[in-house]
Amino acid sequence: MQLTNRSKQVSNKEMTFMERAYLPAIATGLAITIKHFFTKKVTIEYPEVKRYLGPVFRGRHILKRDADGKERCTACGLCAVACPAEAISMVAAERETGEENLYREEKYAAVYEVNMLRCIFCGLCEEACPKQAVYLRHDEFIPVFTERDQVIWGKDLLVEDMSNRYTREAWTKEEALALDMKRASGEVTNVVPRAIP
């Protein structure tokens, strides 16, 4: 069965003088390597240059707020139940009067912690959340931690900043593909790939 046109019949034929002389072959080889010497390198120099990983990349977590800036999370615990790595823990609290502008519903997460050493970034919390509160950002990584207290991320790091809201154009692989097609055809140009800090 022939798979490609590149296959060569093996033969035991005597080498010609040019082949036996070896030097012409070396010259050919040297020409190939020097060509590679001058080609543009494909390396992306990582910490300085970052590559856009696509709209469905699962990076660090974010606790979303709604359009009025109220926290969406109601501390139902479904994300913690869904989490296969048991990375999420929370403490629920009841909303007091006067806090309506902070929390969307009567119950909220007073403490919401993700252990970033346990988290496997599977995105099941995202899927489990009935309030569309927890998401894995597509544009930010967890930075490298050097200290113990950097490992467990609390609400101070997780809750969305209203002056720098997180948006994502595509939510599924299919949508991402469609978006990519639209972008390739020039239909959509508003998507600016963000750098990953």
Added chain:
Amino acid sequence: MDLTEFLIKTATIFVVFVLTLVIAMYSTWGERKVAGFIQDRMGPNRAGWGGLLQPLADAGKMFFKEDFIPALANKWLFIAGPSLAMLTALLASAVIPFGSTFKINNHEVVLQGVESNIGILYVFGVVALGVYGIMVGGWASNNKFSLLGAIRAASQNISYEVAMGLSLIAILMMSSSLSLGEIVSQQHGGNWNIFYQPLGFIIFITCSFAECNRVPFDLPECETELVGGYHTEYGSMKLGFYLFAEYINMFISSAIISVLYFGGYNYPGMDWVYSQLTQALGGITGHNIATLIGTGVFFGKAIFFIFFYMWVRWTIPRFRYDQLMNLGWKKLIPLAIFNIIITGAAVLFLKPMITAWLN
């Protein structure tokens, strides 16, 4: 020899020594960079600009590693091995003419560690001693792989030294001098030996690859067969010295190749540059600057050959041991002898004919 002359000589030798070390140091960086570029990578680029501090980082790492000596090794010889390798590698740079003369207050200083009338013979002697470093180290390790690697290195060096010497004889027949300074000055005015001795050059460069234990002749350290070859048991700076000695050897042989075949510090249009500089800047300064340019050209040639060593390393796979021996004894030595005969015939018959025809 009065005191000034002695001081100048000392200074020259010191400069030559330091230059050799610096070039060898940066060859390690260059090797990794060239390897990276040929393999479509970047090479080291984190330590300093373009990775220029990488050799320092490597040396620092080497120094801080555990200096381990195996229990059953011959301790004294184990230490003597890398020292010998380093010593013999450094000795050879003494006779290489890096440039013509330097004028300081009527003193004419030759840019050469030792002006010797048997220069090339000295280089050969010292290079032949280089095998002791490897052999002693490999034997003292008390390890079969090390010993095998050392034996391979020794047999390879001895085999290729024969062809190397024979290819050199053709040069000596033309120059009728063993002095490297003399050989260089005879190539003045574009009379580079490469034009008269292309075959000799190919034999010489092949043999110098083998002498330096570089790919495709790096059988002494063939990882797939011998773990690490003669330096299997070595670590820390002792290993560093072995590797460093290899790079020094590479620089020395590149320098020797450019001296013997590529006119050393000679370059086309040299006389014109010299006359322009002496006219514009006066006899002494102009002369010195012209010398410096020549030295720069010499180092350019040497560095090109170092690059060529690396270029070949990342192109050609290693020879098998029998192929190595076949090439050395059955191809290169007959070719070198043939080259001698041709050169002899040319010197005897062709040269008088051409000179008669030209006059």
